[in-house]
Structures are given as structure tokens and as C-alpha cells.
Amino acid sequence: MQKNPAAPAAASPPAARRDFLKQGCAACLGLAAVGTPAAIGTRVFLDPLTRQTTAESFVKVTTLDTLPEDGTPVQYPVLADRRDAWTKFSQVPIGAVFLQRQSKDKLLALSVVCPHAGCFVDYEEDKQSFLCPCHNSLFLKDGGLKDQDSPSPRPLDTLEVQVRNRNEVWVRFQDFQLGIKEKKPVA
Template identity: 55%
Template sequence: MSSPDHSDSPSRRSFVKEAAAVVAGGIVALVPAAAGLFAWLDPLRRKQGAAGFVKVGTLDALPADSIPRKFAVLADHVDAWTKSPQVPVGAIYLRRLKDREVVALHSICPHAGCFVDYRDTAKDFFCPCHNSTFAQDGSINDPKSPSPRGMDTMEVELRGNEIWVRFQNFAAGHKEKRPVA
């Protein structure tokens, strides 16, 4: 005696059709929702873009005597959904070696992230947190300095009289420069 086969019954066919309709409807509803979410998060994606050049000063403000001078770095700050023009984002030291040769050094100590001071009398850089010292060119001055590397350099571009720097932060505590977003 065999049991009746209900595999192709009208109720089962109807259930499969309804389930398929629900899945298809879900997909149709999800696609625009995902696109909307993507667009909504777009400012967050743009915020993580590559570091660009910022104008830091002019050659008139930097004598060609190779002595480091500190400059504030201002840039447009793009928050998730707002844009604030020209806010301080860091500080750098610039040295003008020749008429059109400028070097940029980050003011953050590569040891643990404190601010580095330039000492006019000693003609060196000094980090007060753990006493790292750096030569005028940013290299490690004292072998006993705890900093694992010299001060971080950044790319400089002279556009006429203007000094532009590819401002970038780097992770502290490593022997090599590791850019951070």
C-alpha cells in the first residue's frame, strides 16, 4: 500500500510561488536601499582619501639660511557631512637650503607622538617627552635617543613663490615610516 504523493499539490505550488515572490520583492527593495546607504556614507569614503598637497607658506617668509622654522598646516576639514575651511591639522618645520630648495619635517616625534621643539642655541631638535634629539636635517642626533627613526620628511613643491607640502601623518614607534590615513 503506497501513501499519496502530495509533492505537486496545488497548495505546495502556491507556497513556492509566494516564497519566490517574497524573495524577489526583497531583492527589489534592497537594491535602492543599498544604493541610498552607499550615497549616504559617501562623505566618509571621501574623508579617507589620499593625503594631498597643502599650501603652507611663501618663500618670502622663509630665509635661505637652512634654519628650521615652524609653520602651521591649515586644510579644509571634511567631517562626515560638513566642511570646515582652513582649520589647523598639524605643524611642520621648513628649512630653506638654497633659493628654491625647501625641506619639510613633521613636528611630531616618531617615538611616541609628542611635539618636537627646535632649540636655537643647540641648533637641534629636542623632544621633551623622553629626550630624543635630532640634528637640523631631522636625523637622530644622539644614539641614545629612544626614537626609532629620524624626523619624518614630506614632499615639497614650489609653485612660484608658494610652498606646498604633501602633509601626511606617520605611525609612531616604528623604524620605518608608515603613513596613517
Template identity: 50%
Template sequence: MVAALAGLPAVGTGVTTLLDPLRRRRRDTGMVLVTRLALLPEGGSPRKFTVRAERVDGWTTYDDAAIGAVYLRRTGSGVQALNVACPHAGCFVNLAPDGSRFACPCHKSSFDLDGRINDPASPAPRDMDALDVQVRNGDEVWVGFRNFRPGQKEKTPVA
């Protein structure tokens, strides 16, 4: 009996270690190098970029996986980054053919180029999700990529 009880901490540690990757499925990716400033159009037109980074999924680590996408746009004060996922239900938002706004193909939400809802009939509960962006070393565009819960007014990061 005493011997069996003595082994319990070791079993608990083993189970915790075994299940640890399941708790690490998603995590904050921190700042990710997305592109160079020279690849962003002058004049404020947005351009879509895939965001690639290390991704841990259970017991598997992917070194250079697509983890999402962003629209980047030069502004007067720097660079704006918007997550392409629609805050209504997560569909990827498109740039309208005339380049004047973003349009979601799923339920017709419409956003200005700065990500603000521009049609009161849009079902999106909030503006497009702005992300932290930094220009480093003169021309490297780094983005703090995050996903946020769709379908709610508050901008809540997905853990």
C-alpha cells in the same frame, strides 16, 4: 518576492552612498601653500608653521582647518620641510632653546636640524619625516603635507 529582489541594488547603492564619507575621513591633501620665502630666516634656522587646508571628516567639510604643522628651513639647495610630529609616538617636537637641534618633550628623542636622529638613546625609530616642498612663483612655499605612522622604522603614510 521578485519585487523585493528588484529593490536590492537600490538599497545597496543607498547604503554605499550613506557610508561613503566614512571612507573619506582622511585623504592626501596634495600640495598646500604654507608661507612665503621671505618669512623663512636666512642662515638655516627652522621656523614652525601651521598647515591649513580643507579637511573632510565624515559628513563635514572644513574649508580652512589646521591639519598639522611643519618646520621649514632654508638650505643651500632650497627649502626643507619636516613634519613636527615625532616618529616615536607623535608628540610635537620642539626646537631646542639654543636653536641647534630638535628635541621631543615626551621621551627625549633628539634630532639634528636636518631631521636626523643625533642621539643613540633616542627612542624614535626613524628620522623626522621629510616632506615634499616646492617654491612656486618665486616666493610661494608649498608643502606636500602627510602624516606617517609613528613607532615603526618604515615611513608609512597614514591613509
């Protein structure tokens, strides 16, 4: 069948529309080519911000000879290396811990953080107890709850403790979830 030269060119897209589509595709490809490396570059640039700050699991807290022989709990700062954003910080305070001798060779490490709402507890020598100043939870010297009606839902959190190289006291420093009965590490 012969084409009628007088018929309008309705069967194929107009030239202007074809050009528009071509330009659109070129722009998309261009954006993909430029945008992908740019996105990767941004991710790399921001990487230190998105990297989780970590501390070593076990940190050296003190030496054995600093702990009273009579078992009185002593509070020690916990220092560790941390990396935030683009900077590495050496030996910065990340918390505190109570250490005490339970016998000549046995140590107990307790978190200073009250499991109720996170205030720091104090040790009261005359009462041989830990007291939370925020809502008056009272804990025994070994961290147990002194009063079952205490606002704190559980005893003070114990931390793993090790003696290394005969005299160094190392503690596995962790945060635990607040306000619940179970002792669960913060994820």
C-alpha cells in the same frame, strides 16, 4: 494503467504545501525587488561617511620672505581643504611643519611628529636641536638623530618642499608610520 480513484493523493504535494511554496517565492522576489534599491539608496545616503577624507598632496604653507636668513627652523601650521561626511571645510589645520633655509635657494621641511610615538617635537634654539618632550628623543637641526640610543627609531621625517611662483613655499604634507626604522607613508 488506470488510476485508482480511491488511492490517496500522496504522489503530488498537498495543495496547502504548494500554496505555501508559491507564497514563499513571491515573498523572496518581493524582498529582492524592494531590498536592492533600498540597499543602493542607503549606500548613496552614507557615501559621504565612507568617502575617505583627503587633503591635497602639496599645500601652500608660507612665503619665502618669512623664513629667517640664518637658517633657524620655524614652525608653520599646515592648512588644507577637507571633506568629512556631508560638509566641506576650507583651510582647516591638518598638521604642522618645520621649515628652514639650508642655503639661499635650498629649503628643508621636517615633520613636527616624532617618529617614536607621535608627539610633537619642539625646536630649542640654545641647543640647536629638536627635542621630543614625551621620551626625550633629541634630533639635530637637520632632523638627524642626535643620540643613537634615542627612543626614536629614525630621524625626523623630511617632507618634499617646492618654491612656486618665486615666493610661495609648498609642502607635500604626509603622515608616516610610527615606531619603525624605515620611513613609510601611512597608507
